[in-house]
Amino acid sequence: MGSLRNFIKDVRASRTLAEERAIVTKESARIRTRLKDDHISSERRKKYIQKLLYLYILGEKTHFAQVECINLIASEEFPDKRIGYLAAILLLDENQELLTLLTNLLNNDLNHPSRYVVSLAMNALGALTSPELARDLYVDIKNILDHSQDTLLIKKALACAAKLISRDPSLLEIFAPYASKILFDKEMDNHGIIIGTNKLIQSILIHSKSYEFDNLPEIIDKLSALIPDMLATLQHVNSGLSNLRYNVEGCLDPFLQVELMTTLRLFLQHFPEKTEPYKNNYLDTLTHVATYTPTSSNSCTSVLYEAVRTIFSFQAEHSLRVLGINVLGTLVAQKDCNTKYVSLNALLDVVSIEPQAVQRHRKFISRCIFDPDVSIRKRALELTFGILNPTNLKELISEILVFLEKAEENDRGLILYCADQLIMVFDMQENIDDSWKLDVIVKILKSVGQYISVEKVTDALIMINNTSNLDHKKQVVSDIVNVALEKTTSQVLDENLAWRIVSVWCIGEYADLILGDSKFSETSLTDYLYKSDSLHRDNSVVVSYVLMAALKLSTKIDTKTLIKKLREIIKSHTENTNVMIQTKAVQYGIIFNEPPAVKTALLEPMPIFEKKIPETSAAKTISQKYSAPAAKKVKKKENDLLLDLLGDLSLPEPTTPSKIPDDLLANPKSSATLQQQNQNILNTPTFTRNPIEIPPNSISVHSSDTVEVFGRVELTNSDQNREITLFLKAKKDIKTLQILIAVPKSQRAEFGPLSSHMLSSGEVARQSLKIYGPGSIKLRVKLNINSIADQFDYKFENRT
Known part of the structure; x- marks a missing residue:
């Protein structure tokens, strides 16, 4: 086995991932085999652990070497201990039982005569400590703080004590006195000790309320007395008067400045009453830090960032908040x-507090949208949507469209995010020009439609359907279909299924609008549907749209051969292996053979859709940014109509008038509803009809201001096949009556015809249905009466 250097060279020289995997696997197996030998030398054991640390960095499994870390720590040689502790910190965590083996080793090393060994042990204890380990070894840390005069060890001990408190807050009482004791000790006035003391104070402030003890007020009072000294030290360091040997890239002691501001920020957050006397002085200091600290290096940037975090951690004045945002805007313009x-990230957190101030840096945010780093692009897009408002909407969305046009496969997640957010913005903002919104959506579908989900395609179809400007709708539909029909076009990729779905849907819905144009003919539209069906026969979503488009197009053309071709498209799927597609094909085939008048009535144009906007946090944020008239606030329903009838559902609130599910664009009628409405139209009663009487043994099911519903379960010979009859008695004149019924997924319903769609006051309509399947009879019924929706649930307890 070669050296670690040669191993790294071999891994980096790999030309393929498979070659790299082979090298890593072979070396890992060799190390595992060699470590089983109890007689290997300490030097070789150390070399193998070094290689395992490199494998850990690569993300490989290294758990088999955890015991070897313990063996190296037990060595008396400092190089072995150093590698052993480093490996233990990386390969172990506080939840592993193996950690108990470290207790005695850590105890011995914390009392070792060498300051370097003690330092290693404190580093490991702080990184790996568990509540049990903290309670076992806190005495050793306390002894170091009590008796040591070594500033390095005291600094490490203070930081370790802070970690122990985080694991076991009961230790707070033991270590809290050292914060004020050491900081007031002039002999300990050292850069490292001040940083360690701040770490300890921060841990005390964070965990002070997670453990109850009597003398907490006394401890906080003592710590609050340190605030003036901390402020003085911060001002002293920021003014450039501190020791110049701590200068890092033009910033004097950035580590100390950051720790001091963090401590003061925690005081402001957890104990604001203690900091009130010093608040103005602290604000002046923050203003000085934010104003005069340069942005020339990472060390300066860290100080500025901590200053901004502190500014926004409490109710600072407007001018100071704007200063903080200006600092962040300047940092966004940096090259790093x-x-x-x-x-x-910081601007995303504060954009809701000072949106106008953030918008002033829109130029730099827009540049970040096109940054080579994907994480920066993601944050920039989130921030762009965060600063959207009616005044800058069109300008920012134009930039987002440019980004989408240049997007590649690696940006799939960002593309989906942009599509989701744009549709949400358009839904929440009603006063945006519908024509412009539609143009934006069409551009998105054209450029990145291959990445758009079917749900978002449905949203685009709703936009086309709801456009009130008929001329613009005709133009948009014409352009969509024209691009789809052009065989030589390069505007849309072949894998752009979203564009295919939209074009197929437009042909089915709006063929009558565009057939008068010389660019389109009945033959070209029919051939496009036939081609789409052939190319995407395995895609159930595309096939669903093709079937519906073929059915609707058959009512808008007159050529018999083309109508026959459309019938063949539908007929070819009657034996499809996909049950849903097969069911649709069979149902559409029945409708296809109906008389033209009946078929036209069934396939009327889509109505205007009212989308249900979920009350997500993003939707709430967008709605809050726009004015009240512009926000469309729609209450989310816990149980969606006719879709989630599972078991004993709670009775939902009455529905708002005529809200149609989004997926009706692909399948405008569910199987049960389609069959029912088909039979309703075919069996429309004549004007002369016999009055219907409600049987005396019927049960009152539902009552409203318009109608009263009674039900009866007919006696049958099977517990799994039941017949139900519903009687609807009108309390006032009903011009249009429609009934939709859903049953649990474990059952199937077969509907009979509704006896009448029009009722005078006092008249009765009858609806019969058969229920197939075991279990109680539970119905969810939606009545559309004069275009007003009325919904109720009912469970039949008895079969009488």
Whole structure:
């Protein structure tokens, strides 16, 4: 086995992933075999652990070497201990039982005469400590704080004590006195000790309320007395008066500045009453830090970022908040990727507080949309949607469209995010021009439609359907179909299924609008549907749209040979292996053979859809940004109509008038509803009809201001096949009556015809249905009466 250097060279020289995997697997197996030998030398054991640490960095499994880390720590040689502790910190965690083996080793090393061994042990204890380990070894840390004069060890001990408190807050009482004791000790006035003390104070402030003890007020009072000294130290360091040997890239002691501001920020958050006397002084100090700290290096940037975090951690004045956002805006303009990412993240957190101030840096945010780093692009897009408002809407969305046009396969997640957010913005903002919204959606489908989900395609179809400007709708539909029919076009990729679905749907819905144009003929539209069916026969979504388009197009053309070709498309799927497609094909075939008048009535144009907007956090954020008239607030329903009837559902609230599920664009009628409406139209009663009487043994099922519903279960010879009859008695004149019924998924319903769609006051309509399947009879019924929806649930307890 070669050296670690040669192993790294071999891995990096791999030309393929498979070659790299082979090298890594072979070396890992060799190491596992060699470590089983109890007689290998310490030097070789150390070399194998070094290789395992490199494998850990690559993400490989290294659990088999955990015991070897313990063996190296037990060595008396410092190089062995150093590698052993490093490996233990990386390969172990506080939840592993193997950690109990470290207790005695850590105890011995914490009392070792060498300061370097003690330092290693404190580092490992702070990184790996569990509540049990903290309670066992806190005495050793306390002894170091009590008796040691070594500033390095005291600094490490303070930081370790902070970690122990985080694992076991009951230790707070033991270590809290050392914060004020050491900080007031002039002999301990050292850069490292001040940083360690701040770490301890931060841990105390964070965990002070997670454990109850009597003298907490006294501890906090003592710590609050340190605030003036902390402020003075911060001002002293930021003014450039501190020791110049701590200068890092033009920033004087950035580590100390950050720790001091973090401590003061935690005081402001957890104990604001203690910081009130010093608040103005602290605000002045923050203003000085944010104003005069340069942005020339990462060390300066870290100080500025911590200052901004502190500004927004409490109710600062408007001018100071704007200053903080201006600092972040300046950092966004930096070339360093890490600085830009952190700044964009911070702006995302504060955009809801100061949206106008964030918008002033829109130019730099827009540049980040096209950054080579995908994480920066993601944050920039989120922030762009965060600053959207009616005044800058069109400008920002134009930039987003440019991004989508240049997007590649690696940006799939960002593309979906943009599509979701744009549709949500358009739904929430009603006063945007419908024509412009539709143009934007069409551009998105054309450029990145291959990445768009079917649900978002449905949203696009709803937009086309709901457009009130008939001329613009005709133009858009014409352009969509024209691009789809052009054989030589390069505007749309072949794998763009979203564009295929939209074009097929437009042909089915709006063929009558575009057939008058010389660019389109009945033959070209029919051939396109036939071609789409042939190319995507295995895609059930595309086939669903093709079947519906073929059925609807048959009512809008007159050529018999083309109508026959459309019938063949539907007939070819009557034996499809997909049950849903097969069911649709059979049902559509029945409708296809109906007389033209009946078929035209069934296949009327789609009505205007009212979308249900879920009350997600993103929707709430967008709705809050726009004015009240512009926001469309739709209450989310826990149980969706006719879709989620599972078991004993709670009775939902009455529905708003005529809300149609989005998926009706692909399948405008569920199987039960389609069969029912088909039979309803075919069996429309004549004007002369016999009055229907409600049987005396019927049960009152539902009552409203318009109608009263009675039900009766007919006696049958089977517990799994039941017949139910519903009687609807009108309380006032009903011009249009439609009934939709759903049953649990374990059952199937077969509907009979509705006796009448029009009722005078006092008249009765009858609806019969058969229920197939075991279990109680539970119905969810939706009545559309004069275009007003009325829904109710009912469970039949007895079969009488």
